[in-house]
Amino acid sequence: MSAGGRRAPRGPSARELTFRPVDPSRWPDFEHLFEARGGPKTCWCMHFRRDEHGRTPRAKGSRKRAMERRIESGIPAGLLAYDASDQPVAWCSVAPRETLVNHGGVDLPGEDPARVWAITCFYVKSGIRGQGIMSRSIEEAADHARRNGGTSLEAYPVVPDSPSYRFCGFTPAFEKQGFVEVGRAGLRRHVMRRPLV
Numbered sequence: 100m101s102a103g104g105r106r107a108p109r110g111p112s113a114r115e116l117t118f119r120p121v122d123p124s125r126w127p128d129f130e131h132l133f134e135a136r137g138g139p140k141t142c143w144c145m146h147f148r149r150d151e152h153g154r155t156p157r158a159k160g161s162r163k164r165a166m167e168r169r170i171e172s173g174i175p176a177g178l179l180a181y182d183a184s185d186q187p188v189a190w191c192s193v194a195p196r197e198t199l200v201n202h203g204g205v206d207l208p209g210e211d212p213a214r215v216w217a218i219t220c221f222y223v224k225s226g227i228r229g230q231g232i233m234s235r236s237i238e239e240a241a242d243h244a245r246r247n248g249g250t251s252l253e254a255y256p257v258v259p260d261s262p263s264y265r266f267c268g269f270t271p272a273f274e275k276q277g278f279v280e281v282g283r284a285g286l287r288r289h290v291m292r293r294p295l296v
């Protein structure tokens with residue numbers, strides 16, 4: 100504890116991290132992060148995705164295999180965050196929206212839907228939460244989407260006391276980065292948008 104009684108931050112600060120898009124060469128890092136203690140190894144970030152047959156994978160191990168096949172085939176999936184020792188410590192799912200299941204996204208007049216990207220999930224290892232890594236991930240996701248031709252970034256965060264969908268992030272963190280609400284998705288998620296051009 101610091102002199103002021105606040106808990107000292109553990110692990111890397113958000114600014115020390117390096118973000119890299121997951122691709123076949125980084126599959127082992129993705130696997131390592133998701134299978135580590137507390138990792139989202141039942142989901143494999145397939146909640147907003149379908150397998151190559153357009154189906155929801157349900158059998159044991161099938162979500163992992165479906166995600167691996169998507170990454171192997173070059174479908175953008177998201178960003179891994181690495182600490183100074185080059186260990187993967189966080190994940191942000193960000194991809195062209197049309198590669199994801201539509202969970203309530205909106206179409207705005209005059210835009211090309213193919214150039215809308217979407218953030219659908221965050222995961223930060225438990226020991227390093229509360230240090231701005233989700234917020235940094237939003238910045239990195241916007242840069243990544245813009246570099247890859249995205250003109251708009253959509254997200255589906257919840258209010259901070261929401262009882263579910265917290266992995267989609269929280270509305271204030273998106274507001275701070277220029278996102279505005281354009282709709283609602285289901286009971287809890289707020290559809291938020293930020294232009295990238």
Ligand SMILES: CC(C)(COP(=O)(O)OP(=O)(O)OC[C@H]1O[C@@H](n2cnc3c(N)ncnc32)[C@H](O)[C@@H]1OP(=O)(O)O)[C@@H](O)C(=O)NCCC(=O)NCCS
Pocket residue numbers: 139142143144220221222223224227228229230231232233234235259260265266268269271272
């Ligand atoms: C939700 C999560 C991504 C937040 O990551 P984080 O790096 O701790 O978040 P940050 O430190 O960047 O916080 C950003 C903002 O969100 C707020 N926030 C973070 N966690 C919060 C929580 N649990 N409840 C309410 N607000 C929260 C912070 O207070 C901060 O607000 P501020 O900008 O006003 O200070 C992280 O707790 C996590 O990974 N949880 C598990 C999610 C999961 O299971 N994902 C896999 C699903 S299959």
